[in-house]
Amino acid sequence: MFVVCGEALMDVYVGASTPTGLTLDARIGGSPLNVAQGLARLARPVAFLAGLSTDAPGERLLASLRAEGVDTSLVLRNDAPSTLSVVSVDANGVPRYAFHGNGAADRQITTDTLPALPPATRVLQFGSYALAVEPVGSALRALAARERAQRLIAYDPNVRLNVDPDLMHWRTVVEQMVSLAHLVKVSDEDLGLLYPAETPEQVAARWLAQGAALVAVTRGGQGASAWTRAAQADAPSPKTQVVDTVGAGDTFQAALLTWLDEHDALTPEALSNLDTVSLGALLHFAARAAAITCSRRGADMPRRAEID
Known part of the structure; x- marks a missing residue:
């Protein structure tokens, strides 16, 4: 079983003005939620570990996970509000983002409240801003450290400067997680933000030397x-x-994990032993999955048969 750890939120799009206010369109979102639902669509057994509110957006997020077949037994409910990412477009068509997450439900997990993992858990997938905010960040980083010797740790930084603009803090979190992860997937955009003086090849070599296998x-x-x-x-x-690229990186990550699962390569040793041909096949599979998501509106991730 895969366990995806992180956050779920609502992307709220600001629409037209009305006589009494604004029209708002709230969409299910959050990179870890996308990865969990992407794995479920690719026929992988997956559970989601996150804090979800008992408010209306939280109920909708929970319903979405269950509808996709994601195990929600590790979801911790609380009465703090759901995180909202409000998206508006200015007169020039440029989007602006306002993030409302301080004290929100997805930040409420602590080391003491972490649920016990199912015995069948083989992979822990971590990512996005939940690793960089407190108290949930410390709890999830501690979970990765605790489980590294028993389970495969996968990580996608998915840097979100609208949540925390402090690049030094992001670098600290990323370097700590890379030292714990066996598999790291990162976008060149994130690398450009974090390490503008290094090439992707240089960063990859450094991370492999720090302990990553892939x-x-x-x-x-x-x-x-x-x-x-x-x-x-x-x-x-x-x-x-391309219709849009929303969810493409999350689809890529879910597809990477799926290919590795289907090829019995979900151990650090198996990752290290992948040859050039196998690495190419892995990337082609994940790229096909991501391309399907890009051909559709929003984070509409493919099902397993669509990739074939």
């Missing part, structure tokens, strides 16, 4: 690359009519 870097329409200590491969992005 590092994958996505480059949007330019494809993706992956490294182990002994092999390296690249894959192009499939040609597709």
Whole structure:
């Protein structure tokens, strides 16, 4: 079983003015939620570990997870509000983001309240801002450290400066998580923010030296690359009519984990032993999955049969 740890939220889009206010359109979101639902659509057994509010948005988020077949037994409910990311567009069509998350439900997990993991748990997937805010960040980082020797740790930084603009803090969190993770997937955009003086190849080499077994870097329409200590491969992005890229990185991560599961490679040793041909096949599979998401509106991730 996969256990995805992180946050779920509502992306709230500001619409037209009305005589008494504004129209708002709230959409289910959050990178970890997307990864969990992506794994479920790819026919993987998956549970979601996060704090969810008992308010109306929290109920809707919970219903969405259950509808996709995600195990919600590790979800911790509380009466703090749900996180809202409010998206508006200015007169020039440029989006602006206002993040409302201080004291929200997804931050309320502590080390003492972490639920016991199911015995069948093989992989813990971590990512996004839940690792960088408190108290949940400390709790999840402690969970990764505790479980590293028994289970595969996967990590996608998914840097969100609208949550915390402090790049030094993000670098500290990322470096700590990389030292705990066996599999790291990161976008070139995040690398550009975190390490502008280093190339992706240099960062990957450094992270492998710190203990990661596999590092994958996505480059949007330019494809993706992956490294182990002994092999390296690249894959192009499939040609597709892009509608939007929402959820593409989350789809890529879910597909990476799915391919590794289907090829019995969900151990640090198996990751390290992937050769160039296998790395290429892994990247091609994940890129096909991400391209399907890009061809549709929103984080509408593919099901397993669609990739074949």
